[in-house]
Amino acid sequence: MTAWTSADIPPLTGRIAIITGATSGIGAQAALALAAHGAEVLLAVRDTARGEAQAAAIRAQHPGARISVGALDLASLASVRDFAGRTGDTIPRIDILLNNAGLGLQKTRHTTEDGFEQMFGTNHLGHFALTGRLIPALLRAPAPRVVTIASIAHRRGSIDFDDLQTERPYTGRKAYGQSKLANLMFALELDRRARAAGSRLASIAAHPGVATTGFVAATGTPRIMVTLANLAISIFGHSSAKGALPGLYAATMPGVIGGQYWGPNGFLEVRGTPAPARIAPQGQDHAVWARLWTVSEELTGVTYPALA
Numbered sequence: 332m333t334a335w336t337s338a339d340i341p342p343l344t345g346r347i348a349i350i351t352g353a354t355s356g357i358g359a360q361a362a363l364a365l366a367a368h369g370a371e372v373l374l375a376v377r378d379t380a381r382g383e384a385q386a387a388a389i390r391a392q393h394p395g396a397r398i399s400v401g402a403l404d405l406a407s408l409a410s411v412r413d414f415a416g417r418t419g420d421t422i423p424r425i426d427i428l429l430n431n432a433g434l435g436l437q438k439t440r441h442t443t444e445d446g447f448e449q450m451f452g453t454n455h456l457g458h459f460a461l462t463g464r465l466i467p468a469l470l471r472a473p474a475p476r477v478v479t480i481a482s483i484a485h486r487r488g489s490i491d492f493d494d495l496q497t498e499r500p501y502t503g504r505k506a507y508g509q510s511k512l513a514n515l516m517f518a519l520e521l522d523r524r525a526r527a528a529g530s531r532l533a534s535i536a537a538h539p540g541v542a543t544t545g546f547v548a549a550t551g552t553p554r555i556m557v558t559l560a561n562l563a564i565s566i567f568g569h570s571s572a573k574g575a576l577p578g579l580y581a582a583t584m585p586g587v588i589g590g591q592y593w594g595p596n597g598f599l600e601v602r603g604t605p606a607p608a609r610i611a612p613q614g615q616d617h618a619v620w621a622r623l624w625t626v627s628e629e630l631t632g633v634t635y636p637a638l639a
């Protein structure tokens with residue numbers, strides 16, 4: 332089987348994409364690849380100075396690339412509301428929403444501005460609220476795709492409705508696994524609802540395998556350990572550019588359909604070329620998808636509009 336690369340992305344001129352967390356790692360690589368193929372790309376980032384630097388780096392490689400930067404902190408529902416308010420009304424349409432930003436495993440418990448456990452609040456609830464607020468702009472596109480980045484770590488996760496904020500007791504592993512399982516379930520439930528509504532919106536999940544990004548450093552691990560971990564990842568995993576490929580495939584390739592989950596096809600899905608990925612049994616429980624959706628609406632105060 333020939334490896335699929337970013338060179339195989341179809342022409343995207345006239346398409347508009349939003350990527351969360353485009354300052355680093357997979358999001359930065361995805362932004363570069365989408366812009367290189369002609370898409371107009373909005374980098375939704377919490378640090379706009381770094382976002383502008385990233386935009387300049389892309390323009391340097393691809394003069395004429397249409398890139399803009401918007402302030403979005405997924406750990407703040409007010410920031411999500413403001414971003415969506417500024418963008419949702421003015422953008423002509425959103426063809427691709429890449430829900431990529433993510434906070435890696437935090438050893439000690441932190442909370443978001445709204446009091447949610449930080450990984451659940453940022454990785455899942457922030458994207459849940461963002462997508463819900465951007466539905467009208469997505470539905471202005473002829474074939475909108477929402478791609479949400481999950482993780483192999485969803486297999487270690489469970490949705491603990493009695494302790495969604497991971498207070499009793501806190502372990503970073505439990506909170507991260509839950510947040511990435513929630514990403515996957517959100518993507519699948521959004522698509523189930525879109526199909527039920529007869530919507531043209533497709534929601535797809537993807538995961539990068541294991542890739543060298545800023546992810547380990549963002550956990551607060553000592554520098555020497557970050558270097559060693561990234562060395563190991565570069566041997567057993569793959570680069571951030573390759574880690575971006577499953578999400579790019581899901582976002583751009585004809586034939587991809589809503590409700591699919593894409594990841595690398597190699598051993599344990601750690602590296603390789605994009606292919607349908609395995610969903611752990613606990614990720615296939617439709618009753619949990621639906622309950623998580625209802626709870627997420629309650630926690631964020633964002634009720635989804637009609638999907639068609």
Ligand SMILES: NC(=O)c1ccc[n+]([C@@H]2O[C@H](COP(=O)([O-])OP(=O)(O)OC[C@H]3O[C@@H](n4cnc5c(N)ncnc54)[C@H](OP(=O)(O)O)[C@@H]3O)[C@@H](O)[C@H]2O)c1
Pocket residue numbers: 351352353354355356357358375376377378381403404405406407431432433434435453480481482483484538539540541542543544545546547549574
């Ligand atoms: N790397 C892997 O092996 C791996 C494996 C499985 C899944 N993933 C998933 O891949 C996605 C991308 O991660 P990455 O590996 O590319 O890591 P990364 O290099 O650390 O990038 C993460 C991005 O998320 C942004 N972010 C973090 N908190 C945010 C917030 N509150 N609001 C807005 N943006 C925020 C970061 O912004 P700043 O630059 O401002 O910090 C950064 O741009 C994540 O969803 C992660 O769970 C990665």
